[in-house]
Amino acid sequence: MRKLKNPELNRLSAEQYKKAEKLPLVVVLDNIRSCNNIGSFFRTSDALLVQKIFLCGITATPPNAEIHKTALDAEKTVEWKYFAETEEAVRNLQAEGYRVFAIEQVENSIKLPDFKPSLNEKLAVVFGNEVKGVQQKVVNICDGSIEIPQFGTKHSFNVSVSAGIVLWDISQKMRMTRG
Numbered sequence: 783m784r785k786l787k788n789p790e791l792n793r794l795s796a797e798q799y800k801k802a803e804k805l806p807l808v809v810v811l812d813n814i815r816s817c818n819n820i821g822s823f824f825r826t827s828d829a830l831l832v833q834k835i836f837l838c839g840i841t842a843t844p845p846n847a848e849i850h851k852t853a854l855d856a857e858k859t860v861e862w863k864y865f866a867e868t869e870e871a872v873r874n875l876q877a878e879g880y881r882v883f884a885i886e887q888v889e890n891s892i893k894l895p896d897f898k899p900s901l902n903e904k905l906a907v908v909f910g911n912e913v914k915g916v917q918q919k920v921v922n923i924c925d926g927s928i929e930i931p932q933f934g935t936k937h938s939f940n941v942s943v944s945a946g947i948v949l950w951d952i953s954q955k956m957r958m959t960r961g
Contacts, residue, residue, distance in 0.1 A: 799859045804833040805956050806904040808875060809949070810882070812868040812920055813839035813911040814941060821852030822942035823909070828856035830953040835860055836875075836906075838868040868908065868920045875906045876925070882906040884916040884924045885948055887937065891929035894951055901959045907948060912941050 794802060809827055814820055820842055827835055837843050843864050844850070844857040865871040872882050883892075885907055899905055908924060910916030921927060930939065930947055939947070 817848030824853035824856040
């Protein structure tokens with residue numbers, strides 16, 4: 783085996799990325815405090831062709847050197863919008879026909895392996911604060927909740943790790959329903 787060199791990876795240019803068809807998947811960040819985590823969301827969203835990111839509450843916005851450190855310019859390619867209140871972002875998405883799911887451990891949550899998006903469905907996923915998670919008032923207005931099954935003594939992942947797991951899984955399922 784030989785590691786591939788960067789030119790062999792067939793990466794899109796920033797211009798090509800902006801023109802590429804995105805998944806109808808929006809990421810909502812509910813009061814994420816770490817700029818490194820925010821940057822990771824941008825980088826993961828870019829890699830998976832997520833439509834856009836909504837930055838809410840205390841979540842920092844680009845341009846920001848700390849976001850850039852982990853985003854590696856993905857903050858310049860992924861479309862984003864800021865909302866002072868996460869509830870406003872969720873309601874706007876629902877008004878545009880998105881089904882919105884909190885990524886949270888709640889009663890009657892759907893386990894990630896059991897989550898099946900419908901054909902051509904528009905989805906949004908809300909990730910919460912590193913300490914407090916998704917605010918209860920935001921959970922209350924979501925269409926449901928998705929939970930990552932966990933089996934050890936710890937029952938939480940770093941929010942950027944959760945993003946990688948959830949966004950990769952959902953993006954693959956959405957691509958499969960599209961054919």
